[in-house]
Amino acid sequence: MTKIKKSPDLPDYFVEMDWRDREKDPQGFSEAMTGYYENGDVVLLRNSPITADYELLNKISLPKGTAYKKIRDDRFTRPRLNMESLRLHRYLIQHYPTLYRPVCREITRASAVIRDVAQQLFPHYRFTKTPCSWRFTPTGPEHMHIDHFGALEDEEEKWYLRIFLNVDREPRKWNLGYTLDGLAERYYDEAGMAKWKGGRGADFSREISQWLYGVKGENREGDWPRHEIEWATGDVWICDSLLHSHQVIKGRRMMATGFEIDPASMQNPALSLDSRVRGYHERLGALERRAS
Numbered sequence: 582m583t584k585i586k587k588s589p590d591l592p593d594y595f596v597e598m599d600w601r602d603r604e605k606d607p608q609g610f611s612e613a614m615t616g617y618y619e620n621g622d623v624v625l626l627r628n629s630p631i632t633a634d635y636e637l638l639n640k641i642s643l644p645k646g647t648a649y650k651k652i653r654d655d656r657f658t659r660p661r662l663n664m665e666s667l668r669l670h671r672y673l674i675q676h677y678p679t680l681y682r683p684v685c686r687e688i689t690r691a692s693a694v695i696r697d698v699a700q701q702l703f704p705h706y707r708f709t710k711t712p713c714s715w716r717f718t719p720t721g722p723e724h725m726h727i728d729h730f731g732a733l734e735d736e737e738e739k740w741y742l743r744i745f746l747n748v749d750r751e752p753r754k755w756n757l758g759y760t761l762d763g764l765a766e767r768y769y770d771e772a773g774m775a776k777w778k779g780g781r782g783a784d785f786s787r788e789i790s791q792w793l794y795g796v797k798g799e800n801r802e803g804d805w806p807r808h809e810i811e812w813a814t815g816d817v818w819i820c821d822s823l824l825h826s827h828q829v830i831k832g833r834r835m836m837a838t839g840f841e842i843d844p845a846s847m848q849n850p851a852l853s854l855d856s857r858v859r860g861y862h863e864r865l866g867a868l869e870r871r872a873s
């Protein structure tokens with residue numbers, strides 16, 4: 582069972598939805614789900630077909646370090662002619678000779694289901710890439726941060742669908758903090774964010790996140806508020822890590838989607854990252870000008 586110790590100093594942005602309720606009204610269910618997700622809420626999805634053979638996958642571990650940290654599902658099915666792929670398959674065959682094939686098959690099966698469920702949940706999204714990233718290495722403790730990957734300077738904006746599944750037999754411990762909206766409201770002036778006007782949304786989130794929380798490896802301490810969560814084995818949560826301050830405290834096996842979506846297909850494209858950030862500059866930058 583998911584355990585959440587909620588902070589009174591943060592909004593309660595958790596929503597629980599049950600896949601079985603979808604049967605009665607698939608369209609209404611999808612609209613509600615998409616609305617919550619685009620709003621920046623954290624949706625706990627109960628009783629969905631997103632599952633894995635936890636017993637089997639918990640027999641597999643990969644060494645700590647970036648080389649094995651995040652592995653796309655297709656790397657398990659279609660080994661490539663490069664060192665990264667060779668290293669992974671050699672490691673699995675050497676250490677798990679009898680489990681190698683069932684594990685690769687299970688990852689392929691579960692990933693296909695996850696893609697299918699995502700399309701059923703978000704039928705209007707135009708998916709441009711659908712990688713499922715599987716982790717078998719220990720993670721954490723991380724510093725608090727907002728993810729800031731995404732479109733490069735000259736690329737079209739991307740919207741991401743992030744579905745998480747705790748595959749590990751142990752709970753995955755996370756903290757969630759201010760949303761990006763909350764950070765902007767609170768610190769736009771103090772962090773001098775007006776100078777990023779005209780820039781990409783990901784630049785804004787990187788700058789405000791690093792201004793408050795510091796960078797990876799710095800271990801900056803702070804008393805910023807946090808919801809403390811223990812995701813149980815099999816928990817599925819849908820949460821845009823580009824819109825939430827988060828840190829993994831402890832965890833090992835898990836799956837996270839990094840599905841890329843054309844933002845024009847969003848239910849409300851005004852909530853895309855770039856649009857949100859333009860809104861902060863318009864609203865909060867204007868307040869700053871009035872105050873001075």
Ligand SMILES: [Fe+2]
Nearest residue numbers: 726727728822
């Ligand atoms: Fe992250």
